[in-house]
Amino acid sequence: xxxxxxxxxxxxxxxxxxxxxxVKVPGPQGSAGTAxxxxxxxxxxxxxxxxxxSGTEVDRVYNYGLPRAATVTVGTVTPGTSGNDAAVxxxxxxxxxxxxFTVPSTQVSVDTVTTVNxxxxxxxxxxxxxxxxxxxxxxxxxxxAVTVGTVTPLDPDANPSVSAVTTNxxxxxxFxxxTAAQFSVDPANxxxxxxxxAVAMSEEYGDYALTxxxxxxxxFTVGTVTAVDQGFEAVTDVGTNGDIVLNFxxxxxxxxxxxxxGDTGLGVPDPIGSEGQVVTVSxxxxxxxxxxxxVSALTDVDEGSGFEDGNxxxxxxxxxxxxxxxxxAGAKGGGDDKVFWENxxxxxxxxxxxxxxxxxxxxxxxxxxxxxxxxxxxxxxxVL
Numbered sequence: 001x002x003x004x005x006x007x008x009x010x011x012x013x014x015x016x017x018x019x020x021x022x023v024k025v026p027g028p029q030g031s032a033g034t035a036x037x038x039x040x041x042x043x044x045x046x047x048x049x050x051x052x053x054s055g056t057e058v059d060r061v062y063n064y065g066l067p068r069a070a071t072v073t074v075g076t077v078t079p080g081t082s083g084n085d086a087a088v089x090x091x092x093x094x095x096x097x098x099x100x101f102t103v104p105s106t107q108v109s110v111d112t113v114t115t116v117n118x119x120x121x122x123x124x125x126x127x128x129x130x131x132x133x134x135x136x137x138x139x140x141x142x143x144x145a146v147t148v149g150t151v152t153p154l155d156p157d158a159n160p161s162v163s164a165v166t167t168n169x170x171x172x173x174x175f176x177x178x179t180a181a182q183f184s185v186d187p188a189n190x191x192x193x194x195x196x197x198a199v200a201m202s203e204e205y206g207d208y209a210l211t212x213x214x215x216x217x218x219x220f221t222v223g224t225v226t227a228v229d230q231g232f233e234a235v236t237d238v239g240t241n242g243d244i245v246l247n248f249x250x251x252x253x254x255x256x257x258x259x260x261x262g263d264t265g266l267g268v269p270d271p272i273g274s275e276g277q278v279v280t281v282s283x284x285x286x287x288x289x290x291x292x293x294x295v296s297a298l299t300d301v302d303e304g305s306g307f308e309d310g311n312x313x314x315x316x317x318x319x320x321x322x323x324x325x326x327x328x329a330g331a332k333g334g335g336d337d338k339v340f341w342e343n344x345x346x347x348x349x350x351x352x353x354x355x356x357x358x359x360x361x362x363x364x365x366x367x368x369x370x371x372x373x374x375x376x377x378x379x380x381x382x383v384l
Contacts, residue, residue, distance in 0.1 A: 033058035033156075033180020045070035045095025045144070049173055051162045057181045057206065062160060067095070067171070069143035070118070075100040086126035086136050097122070097141075107133035118144035118169025141169065149174040156181040156206025182207040193218035193242025215242065223247040227363040227383035252363055252383045347371050353379050360384065 038054065038061040050065035075091060075098035087102040099122055111127070116139050123139040149165060149172035161176045184207070191197070191213050198213040223238055223245040230251040239245040346366045352374040353359045359375075363383040367373060375381045 033060065033182075035060045035062065035177065035180060037061075038063040041065045043067045046092070047095070049146075049162055049164055049171075051160050051175065053160050053178070057156060060178070060180065062177065064162075066146060066173075069146070071096045072122075072140060072143070073098050077101045077103060079103060086124055086134060088122060088124035088138070090122055099140075103134065103136065107131075109133065109135055111135040111137050113138045113140055115140060115142045118142060119166070120169070145170040147172050151175045151177060154178040157203075158206070178206070184209050186211040188212040188214045191215040195242070219243040221245050221369075223369050225250055225367040227252050227361075227365050255382055255384060347373060350374075352376070353381060355379065358382070 036055075036059075041050075041064070043049070043065050045067050047065070047067050049067060052063045053060055054063065055061040073096070078101065080086065080102045086108070089100045091098045091100065101124065103126075108126075114137070116122075118141045120139070120141050122141055125137045127135045127137070129135050147170070152175070154160070154176050156178050158176070158178045160178060163174045165172045165174060186209055189211065193215050195213070195215050197215060200211045200213075202209045202211070218239070221239075221244070225248045228234075228249045228251060232249060233251045234249045236247045236249075237244055238247055341362065343361055343365075345364065346368060348368050348371060350372045353376060355376045356378060358380045360382045361384070365383060373381065
């Protein structure tokens with residue numbers, strides 16, 4: 001197992017911290033190994049061939065010991081007793097052959113020399129010609145031939161070997177040689193950003209496979225946005241598993257100036273009424289406080305209820321009629337007081353302030369994750 005450690009940068013802080021980004025890059029295919037011949041040592045003919053391996057598992061060097069061909073020399077030539085047959089004997093030293101001859105004392109000549117296979121013994125024969133002289137014939141083994149037979153590739157973790165096959169005294173060498181180790185990269189495992197990268201190596205038949213555990217890049221998201229008093233602004237990371245979730249405490253802005261009074265509105269279209277919809281009576285005209293899209297002419301106003309300018313009309317679904325009343329939101333108080341303006345403390349649904357309008361909210365107020373408040377150009381949203 002090979003592990004690669006990296007420094008983890010923790011973004012959990014009251015101020016924004018730099019973060020490291022890990023790029024998931026698969027590793028390259030390992031290069032093929034090499035097999036080279038190192039030294040070749042000449043051995044005596046009676047020694048067995050050898051092979052040794054050195055170097056690394058990827059780059060191998062093979063050293064060989066090969067027996068040289070045996071030499072055949074004439075040792076001694078001893079005169080024999082006249083009338084006796086010629087004789088030859090051999091002396092082997094380190095695989096080399098020395099031939100010792102015994103020949104009759106009469107005139108001796110060599111008739112024929114026949115080359116035989118290396119595994120045959122040398123021989124001599126003699127004959128007497130018509131003049132009484134001795135004529136010799138020799139059978140002499142030739143030097144053995146050494147050749148390379150087969151070369152068989154083995155797994156990288158196997159040991160090299162060499163064997164000799166002898167035919168008629170000639171030697172064929174068969175080699176078993178391990179191949180160079182191969183390296184491969186398996187698909188990487190994706191980890192959380194707060195986990196450390198690692199690499200594992202497995203081996204099979206001398207080949208190696210690498211598996212990487214790589215942390216992904218952290219996700220950055222915005223959690224909550226809360227309006228707070230000036231001087232208490234902050235950014236807090238509440239993410240887990242190395243991901244970053246930032247909660248913002250945003251200072252409230254200064255209260256804006258009061259806007260100009262708008263023009264008197266036209267008569268309001270009347271939707272198909274639903275419980276709690278609100279309009280306000282101003283100069284005899286009903287003005288929407290909760291506008292909707294699908295409309296028809298304003299009808300079903302209970303004029304017998306006695307409404308006047310400044311009244312708020314609320315749609316009564318049970319009576320299918322608009323009647324004076326107080327809306328669910330607005331200034332409230334004890335008795336007839338209209339002193340306290342109440343609003344929710346969280347924004348759960350995305351909302352766009354009406355173009356050309358300003359909006360105000362009593363804070364602190366929290367905007368839930370994934371919720372957006374859009375303030376059009378020229379409009380303001382003041383959190384008090």
